Amino acid sequence: MKLNEQRMRYFYEAVRHGSIRSAADFMDVAPSAVSRQIAQLERETMIPLIERHRRGVKPTEAGERVLAYFRERLAREDTLISELEALQGLRGGHVRLAVGEGFVGDLVAGPLASFMDRYPDVELSANVVGTNEVIREVLEDEAHLGLVFHPPAEPRLRSHARKRQPISAVMAPGHALAGQAGPLTFQRVAQERIALTEISYGLRQIVREAERAEHLQIAPVLVTNSIAMLKQFARSGHGLALLPAFAVAREIHDGQLLAVEIDQPDLQRAEAHIVTRLGRRLSVGANRLLQHLLGTMTAFREDGDVREGKKKSPSPGA
Numbered sequence: 001m002k003l004n005e006q007r008m009r010y011f012y013e014a015v016r017h018g019s020i021r022s023a024a025d026f027m028d029v030a031p032s033a034v035s036r037q038i039a040q041l042e043r044e045t046m047i048p049l050i051e052r053h054r055r056g057v058k059p060t061e062a063g064e065r066v067l068a069y070f071r072e073r074l075a076r077e078d079t080l081i082s083e084l085e086a087l088q089g090l091r092g093g094h095v096r097l098a099v100g101e102g103f104v105g106d107l108v109a110g111p112l113a114s115f116m117d118r119y120p121d122v123e124l125s126a127n128v129v130g131t132n133e134v135i136r137e138v139l140e141d142e143a144h145l146g147l148v149f150h151p152p153a154e155p156r157l158r159s160h161a162r163k164r165q166p167i168s169a170v171m172a173p174g175h176a177l178a179g180q181a182g183p184l185t186f187q188r189v190a191q192e193r194i195a196l197t198e199i200s201y202g203l204r205q206i207v208r209e210a211e212r213a214e215h216l217q218i219a220p221v222l223v224t225n226s227i228a229m230l231k232q233f234a235r236s237g238h239g240l241a242l243l244p245a246f247a248v249a250r251e252i253h254d255g256q257l258l259a260v261e262i263d264q265p266d267l268q269r270a271e272a273h274i275v276t277r278l279g280r281r282l283s284v285g286a287n288r289l290l291q292h293l294l295g296t297m298t299a300f301r302e303d304g305d306v307r308e309g310k311k312k313s314p315s316p317g318a
Contacts, residue, residue, distance in 0.1 A: 002044070003041070003044060003045070003066070003069075004040070004041065004044065005073075006037065007037045007038070007040055007041035007044070008041065008066065008069075008070045009070075010023065010027070010033075010034050010037035010038055010041075011037070011038050011041055011049060011050070011063070011066065011067075011070075012067060012070050012071075013026055013027055013034075014034055014038060014050065014057055015050065015057065015058070015059050015063070015067060016140070016142075018055070018056040018057065019055075019056030019057060020034050020035055020038075020056075020057060022056070038050060041066075045062065045066065047060075047062045048060050048062065048063075049062055049063035049066055050063055071140060071141045072141075074141060075141050075277075075280050075281070076281070078283055079281050079282070079283050093121075093122050093123070093283060093284070093285040094122070094123045094124075094125065094285075095122060095123070095124055095125070095144050095145070095283070095285045095286045095289050096124075096125045096126075096127070096142065096143045096144050096145075097124065097125065097126040097127070097143055097144070097145050097146070097147065097289075098126075098127050098129060098133070098134040098137040098138055098142070098143035098145070098146045098147070098148075099126050099127065099128050099129070099134070099146075099147045100128075100129070100130070100131060100134055100147055100148050100149050100201070100202070101128050101129075101130075101226070101227040101228070102149055102203070102227050102243065102244060102246070102247035103147040103149075103246075103247070103272070103297075103299060104128060104227070105247065105248075105249065105250050106246055106247070106249060106297050106298045106299050107126070107147070107293075107297065109249075109250060109298075110296060111292060111293055111296040111297050112124065112126075114292070114296065115288075115289055115292045115293075118292075119285070119288070122285045122289075124289075127143065130197075130198065130200040130201045130225065131148055131149060131150070131151060131200060131201050131202035131203075131205070132200045133200070134146040134147070134148040134151070134275075135148065135151055135152075135154060135157065135275075138157065138275055138276060138277055139154075139156055139157070139277055141277060141280065144276065144280075144282060144283065144286035144289075145274060145275070145276060145282075145286060145289065145290055145293075146273075146274070146275045146276070147272075147273075147274055147293075147299075148202060148272075148273050148275055149165070149201070149202045149203055149244065149270065149271075149272055149273075150202035150203070150205070150206050150270045150271055150272075150273075151202055151273055151275065152202075152205070155278070156277060156278050157275045157276070157277065157278060158275060158276050158277070158278045158279075158280075159273045159274070159275050160274045160275065160276065160290060160294070161272075161273065161274045161294050161300045162271045162272070162273045163271060163272050163299060163300050163301075164268075164269065164270070164271055165244040165245070165246055165270055165271060165272045165299060166244065166245075166261065166262070166267055166268045166269075166270055167203065167206065167207065167242050167243065167244055167262065167267040167270050168242070168243065168244065168245050168259035168260055168261055168262060169184055169189050169192075169240045169242065169259070169260045169261075169262055170230075170231070170234045170240060170241045170242070170243045170245075170248055170257055170258070170259050170260075171234055171237075171239075171240050171241075171257065171258055171260065172234060172235055172236070172237040172256075172257065172258075173255065173256075173257070173258055174237055175237060175240070175258075177192070177240075177260065178258050178260070180260070183260070183261035183262060183263040184260055184261070184262050184263065185262075185263055185264075186210060186214050186216075186262055186263070186264040186267070187214065187216065189240065189242075189262055190214075190216055190218050192239055192240045193221045193238060193239030193240070194218055194219075194220045194221065194222075194239055194240050194241070194242065195220060195221065195222035195223075195224065195229070195230050195233040195234070195239060195240070195241045195242075196218070196220040196222070196223055196224075196230075196241075196242055197223070197224065197225065197227070197230065198223060198224065198225045200225075201225075202270075203242070203243065203244075203270075206266055206267065206270050207242055207267070209266045210264050210266040210267050213264075213265070213266055214264065221238075221239060222239075227243070227247060230243060231243075231247075231248060231251060231257070234248075234257055235251070235256055235257060242262075242267075243259070244270060244272070244299075245259035246272065246298045246299040249298050272299040272300065274290065274293060274294065274300065276290075
C-alpha cells in the first residue's frame with residue numbers, strides 16, 4: 001500500500017477545517033476536488049477515513065491514524081528544513097506559537113523583541129486563543145509551542161516548564177479591598193462584583209473547581225473571552241477580575257492595578273506551562289525560542305512573582 005501525499009493533504013485539511021467546503025475554500029479548489037481526493041485515498045487504504053454529518057466531517061478511527069501519520073510526517077519535514085537552516089547559521093525558518101491571552105503582555109514586553117533582534121530572519125507567528133484551542137493547535141502540530149494557563153491533564157502533551165501562578169483578585173488601587181491586610185478569603189471575594197473569562201479558558205476552569213470545593217457559586221457581572229476587557233473592568237473600579245498576577249505585571253508596575261492573594265487551595269495551585277506535543281522533535285528555531293522564553297518570561301522565571309507587596313528573599317550574603 002502506498003499513500004499519496006497530495007490526497008492525505010486534502011484529507012488533513014478537510015478534518016482540520018471541519019468540512020469539505022471549508023477545506024476547499026482554504027485550498028482554493030472546488031469542493032468536488034476535495035471529495036474526489038479523499039475518496040481515492042479511502043480506496044487506497046481500503047477503509048473509510050471520514051464520517052459525514054450535518055455539521056461537516058470527522059475522522060474515523062482509521063482516519064485518526066492516517067492523520068497522526070501525516071502530522072508526524074509534516075513535523076519531520078519541518079525539523080529537517082530547520083536543521084538545514086541551522087547549518088547555514090539559522091538564517092531563516094518559521095516558528096509558530098499558540099498563546100493564551102494572559103501571556104501576551106509578558107511575551108511582548110521584551111522576550112519576543114529580544115529574540116527577533118538576535119535572530120532577525122526567523123519568522124514568528126503567534127495565534128492568541130483560549131486554553132482548549134492552544135492544546136488543540138499543539139497536538140495537531142499547527143503550533144510548535146503553546147503558552148497555556150493551567151491546562152487539563154493530557155498525556156499527549158509535554159510540559160517543558162511549569163510554574164505556580166496563583167489566581168489573584170485584581171483591582172484598582174482605590175478599591176475598598178485594596179488596603180486590607182493579608183490574603184482574601186474566597187467567600188469574601190465572591191461577595192464582590194466579579195469579571196471572569198469564558199469556560200474554555202483554564203482560568204475559568206480552575207475557578208469552577210474552587211467553587212465546587214467551597215460549595216458556593218460566583219455570579220459574575222461580566223463574562224468575556226478577552227483578558228484586555230478583564231483588565232479594563234478592574235481598572236474602572238467597578239469590581240474585581242480574577243487573574244494570575246503575571247497577566248497584569250505591567251499594570252502593577254505602572255500603579256494601575258493591584259493583585260491581592262486569595263487564600264483558596266485550588267486557586268493557589270494554578271500553573272503556567274510551556275507545552276509541545278509529546279514526541280515532537282522541535283526545530284532548531286523552535287528550540288532556541290523555547291530556551292529564550294524560559295529565561296526571559298516573568299511567568300516562568302523563579303523571581304517572577306509580581307503581586308503587590310510580595311517581597312523577594314534576599315540573596316545569600318546580601
